[in-house]
Amino acid sequence: MYQSFEVTARPDQGPPRLARLRAEMQAEGLSGFLVPRADAHQGEYVAAHDERLAWLTGFTGSAGFCAALTDVAGVFIDGRYRTQVKAQVADVYTPVPWPDVTLTAWLKEKLPQGGRVGFDPWLHAAGQIRSAEAELQGSGVELIRCDNLVDRIWQDQPPPPMEPVKAHPLEFAGESAADKAARLAGELRKAGQKAAVITLPDSIMWLLNIRGADIPRNPVAHGFAILHDDGRVDLFMAAAKLSGLGDHLGPMVAQHEPDGFLDAVAALSGPVRVDLNTVPQIVADRLGDRLAEGGDPCALPKARKNAAEIAGAAEAHLRDGAAMVELLAWLDAQTPGSLTETQVVTRLEECRRRDNALQDISFETIAGTGPNGAIMHYRVTEETDSRLEDGHLLVLDSGGQYLDGTTDITRTIAIGTVGQEERSCFTRVLKGMIAMSMLRWPVGLAGRDIECVARLPLWAAGQDFNHGVGHGVGAYLSVHEGPQRLARVSHVPLEPGMILSNEPGYYREGAFGIRIENLVVVEEAPTLPGGDGERAMLCWRTLTYAPIDRRLIVAEMLTAEERRWLNAYHAEVAARIGPRVGGDARKWLDAATAPI
Template identity: 60%
Template sequence: MFQSFDATSNPGQGPDRLAALRDVMRAESVDGVLVPRADRHQGEYVAPCDERLAWLTGFTGSAGFAAVLADRAGVFIDGRYRVQVRAQVADVFTPVHWPETGLADWLKHALPGGGVVAYDPWLHTVEEIAGLAKALTPAGIALRATDNLVDRIWTDRPGRPTAPFYAQPLELTGESAAAKRARLTQDADSGAWVITLPDSIAWLLNIRGADIARNPVPQAFVVLHADATVDLFAPAAKVAELGAHLGDAVMPRDPDGFAAALAALPGPVRLDPKSCPQAVRDLVTAEVVETPDPCILPKARKTEVEIAGARAAHLRDGAAMARFLAWLDAEAPKGGLTEIDVVTALEGFRRETNALRDISFETICGAGAHGAIVHYRVTRDTDAPVETGELLLVDSGGQYVDGTTDITRTVIVGEPTAEHRDRYTRVLQGMIAISRAQFPRGIAGQHLDALARYPLWLAGLDYDHGTGHGVGSYLSVHEGPAGLSRRSTTPLEPGMILSNEPGYYREGAYGIRIENLIVTVAAPAGPDGRDMLAFDTLTHVPLDRRLIDAELLSAPERDWIDAYHADTLRHIAPLLEGAARDWLQQACAPL
């Protein structure tokens, strides 16, 4: 329910651990070493045994990396973590704003006379290493593949996850694993695909796992052959119960044989350079064809069954959220609540559904100034009281077998200030703009992102994260390739589920974020017959009307809010009773 710093993420240990790593560097005759937040499968999230970045530096964010040299150590983080990193790392590490400062540029400045930088080829993708080598070689900086140097000094490293994989039934996926394999290989007459991403493997084989906290993905490697057969490289104990589900066309293999199997593959061997570890590319001896992971786009285009499951999960989750917000409205003004109390209560309401498999990520609950830390995670050391007159930002979600949820609500305890209402309303206007958008096929998230920012831009304001990310179907809460951000180039298609979450953050004071999940749907054709798309909102949870400045809103924006609340009341009220239902009726009243 909440995190506390432990042996794997203790900033106080940073200086000693950094010194020990530098001893290893000297023994290896290298001038630097790269420490990414990554594992052999290149998924976004990692198991405790792979939290090398947190163990070394103390930084626990979900994205970032370090570059350690003899005289400096940079921790590279994006806009979501610039407040957090300063609070977590010891002063022997220097935060580096990324992507404004690229790793190659930083290394060239730090090693003007050239040098050798070590890296673990299992923890970096083909694309990463190719790009770095191209930029660094002219500067006399060489990359050297080594075993993992951090592992040499991490003597109490946790063991690997051992929980077994399990089947995701056809009634929840809408397409059998056999049909998926046949669809992906229908145009191939030879060769194979090597797939390393856990959520791609989960989708392809209709299986789930428990290798990563909060994300029901299986850590394995897959070779998908042109004849639609599969070699599944995973420990025997993990697949022991899947025989009937996998069928004869999927052959479990010992992971220790993966390297030899790669070397023996006939060409063409298809690899995704954006997700395939460099080590895999190095082991393949046949012809290599770089191509996108074949599961990425089909997985993002949810089936009708998956969309129906998402709608059911969001109704269930919306009722839990309504009970929580009703409780919070009653209890917070009394005083005595802390962030941990709020996190604990919210998970309790979700568990009362008797359908929750897990939360979908560590709940973000930021009171007052903590709300300005975009991915803040409360710990026993940072647990803050929920004070009257402050904003409280709660970003949370649930994993249900029929869908994954992700929702953020920002609420006021007591009376808001005029600034609170202005900023909240501008963020809400941005969310409404995305919700109401209609756009031609071929449009990507990068084209829509500005719609969410425009109300803030008018006031000279902005936020340092994307507006939205893809969401899986009882899979990862962050799912590629589509999103709503300046970097999202994948055209949106029907069935893609995205988050819609603009925000505003005033460091040291408060944070505001409002998030619904939306699904891309077909829209009526334009007058010239143009093929149009739109978004349908999945999330049904009231907004805090106390924070809405109706004078800032246009008539269509006011109408959208009233219609959204009427729809929420219609869907959620039948699932509630008593005080929670009464609260919902008041919360959903027209502006």
Template identity: 65%
Template sequence: MFQTFDSPANPAQGPARLAALRAKLAAEGLAGFIIPRSDVHQGEYVAARDERLQWLTGFTGSAGFCIVLPDVAGVFIDGRYRTQVKGQVDLAHYTPVPWPEVKPGDWIRDHLAAGAVGFDPWLHSADEVARIEAALEGAGLDLRPVANMVDAIWPDQPPAPMGRAFAHPEAIAGESSAAKRARLAEGLRKAGQTAAVITLPDSLCWLLNLRGADVPRNPILHGFAILHDDARVTLFAEGAKFDEATLATLGPHVTLRPPAAFVPALHTLQGPVRVDKGTAPIAVRLELEDAGVAAVWGDDPCRLPKAKKNAAEIAGMREAHLRDGAAMVEFLCWLDAQPQGSLTEISVVRSLEGFRRATNALHDISFDTISGSGPNGAIMHYRVTEESNRAVGRDELLLVDSGAQYLDGTTDITRTIAMGDPGDFARACYTRVLRGLVAISRARWPRGLSGRDLDPLARFPLWVEGMDFDHGTGHGVGAFLSVHEGPQRLSRINEVPFEPGMILSNEPGYYREGEFGIRLENLIVVEEAAKKGDGRDQLAFETLTFVPFDRRLVVSAMLSGEERDWLNAYHAEVLEKLGARLSAKALEWCRAACAEV
């Protein structure tokens, strides 16, 4: 199967590795070093070679960083990981730090009197570095770009990935690479820029209609690219990843060169050259400046066009979600038929992957399935291992967050299921979370609003009871690309206006540490809203995910009439869209699951 259940890190190894790093820092005259969970491409998903944070500390989350100083090593984690980190790091040697509430620059000032803190300039954006430098100003502390100190003490660091590159068909992409390059090159010319440096793997994959296999679960290719103002592209990636057929699809105006040629190529450019301050490694800007090449800050030219899916991509995503929805219903039917006490978290994961494989269209899962029963459901990004595997108990909640990569689309869905009778309090919490999901699903808003503006809709049913959840309401999703995609998000910190074609998750939740977790998630796509009222220009969401919610956990009396109508209409649509795709047994189950509330 795609998913494994090994433990990728051992907290017991952390103290010795920390001591080795401190010895290396002392030998280099450094008082500290910053270890992010990132690679030279600044992507969220990294290959084994780049799991420096995990190797050093034991923490396996998808976001965070560690700052090692002489007397303290802080592991900075956001709200998703504050329960998880406590079980993954040696708390006698590593100190969890709540981030972004605590800023790294302020924390360094509080814990270091003098000296230089090193950072690898290939692993940090200019925005990150600028924020820390601003906080350290006047404190007698220096932030210094250096060679990577963790690599220097990691004796068996894995090699760089060499996954196969392959073409993404134009019929699914909806636009040729040549057309994309021409469109973006025109934007460069209008801005008076000669080239743009592209460092995000999903950006270069989208631009060139390529896919790859360099990180788990997400079909991306590691590389850099330079887009010139005449629509030529120089791609810096390992040639061994390409067969002749894939190379032929690139066409005559895309030149493949080895990764080692990237920095020398930067030195030969004639500016001004666009660099994305928020996503490109600061090393790119430093290399351009050292060579006397004029560089200007500007957005990665691919990010926004990539986020606004075209008609073909949206059609592919719809089909992928119907296929995946049918597999999910088969799984939920199977799950309900199992005797209480007979399942484990791992057996749930294996079964679900089996139903997705039975579609004969599964390319990969889109992330490791979260199968959290009882208290493990409160660990927001829980990954079950052979060591943590728990029997699914009686009368508790089971949270299953999963997704799939199909050639025509990427899925991400969460359902929380009653295993027996979890009690009235759990049902009330579930209903509040469901009301938040319904509020986002029903939203209409004036063009120009962003995730920050809509995020409160999902939280209001919890807020009025003094509750909340410590993660964003939703993230962007790629089309057979990264399951987490920017720049759009449903989040109180996101200010990117929503535009038609953007796909996001809608996933409010509620978590009680040591007891249970609840999360419900559908994917949605921004669309033009039908005119009504005084005809204002508004946007709305179309739901892509069709899988029943657990009616046994819905307290009908807590729903308004409009919320109840939405839920009943949604379930009627689930049955209509999926009925012909289901086995006889699953269809019978689905009819009962979709009965009116």
């Protein structure tokens, strides 16, 4: 279990906190200060100690940053959070649509005479700073490395997490840590590189076959690592976290306290490989001309799941599917208006916790009914907890962290009698999800090349959604895992073994939201009769098994091929999940998976 702290700011706390930050800026001779949602390890998720953006502004989304100047403070958010940010930040903050408006363009507009904008070099990736400095050339706006000014004024800042680390069994990892390190070291030698600096927590966990609990819902531990070209690993992690590992790390891993990390980086012989998208600027500063640009050496090997990891994920999804069926059957038996979002979240977690392999949920469950469903990353609170009323759509996005795999599933559920417009929109989203599920594509294509397939039915109706079609998923690791994505910005070719989500949606602000999500794994596609046998193709295998709400489907909008896919999928759900549930849940499942 991790230790939890309340770090979010109320809107009325924003003005005085911003005022104190501005006083520190003035004392340092700065025109501004950047506050990212990031920590020194540059992962997507942060511990309570590092929730500086939420503490300062009140915004709790998983991506974004604040640029606080002396007379304006912009909170930069992407399309997922443009509704949420309005409800969370005080009037002293100005929401900025990002990346439509870039930080550098905004700074040049707000500081036309130039200025000194401070940033903590631990909290910004070297590639971000390099690009920003190039774009600000000649503008008079300078980026200045400095101490973290938020830490100076956050008097009750939680301490850094210090949770124990556990060994991840080889039966689930599928490859020993020593073999992984030797394999990656060989790649360094081929590239003529002496070492690689690794800062992403999930990369270190994967490489060393360990798991931690420093981040809520993510089995990772904070630390840094240096992989040498002979397979040795220097691990910089508090000894208190590692005390229960025994001899698991073996002789190839030398353990050090984190405060020795920068000195060790400075002492390395070059070239030293770093991922500019994730390594903190302060590490790049210490390396200087010894820095060799390259991706995180663990990223692609971690993304290409081996046979043990895929088998574990498949089994975890079956148990998770049984928990979902138990929940959906229970929910369907309730009277509209009798439940709140919180009650659904609680019941679903109870269903999952009947599985002894469950370590935690994989993220805070999203249960948004009616207008709340239109907030893509909605989190129910005491203030927003709403009743599931007749005619509502409930967006239920959840997952589990199991020893053998990580799950992530979204179902949109009809509460009572739902209107025709909602059903039509739902069916378009379903058509997009089915289209992606059935897709075959040539080897070498990336997520950006195929993600539009899931949007086409919505585009035909003049509709769309402001998030990616899918994200990578780890093997009992982060529920959001790169570098693979189904998104317009993803240039990473899809490869066998990669697990991704397939989750198109549609959101009508103030009215309803829709999302349907299955996890899928990339496989080599069999050659079809009459096909080009010399052209290698890939396809998906579905991992998620749970019914899709038939009450929301306008059957006449589906093609014959789409109906066949849906009926075959539901038949598989019944066959795979049916033996795992009983009583009323089994009866409900039989009805929910009947052909249409």
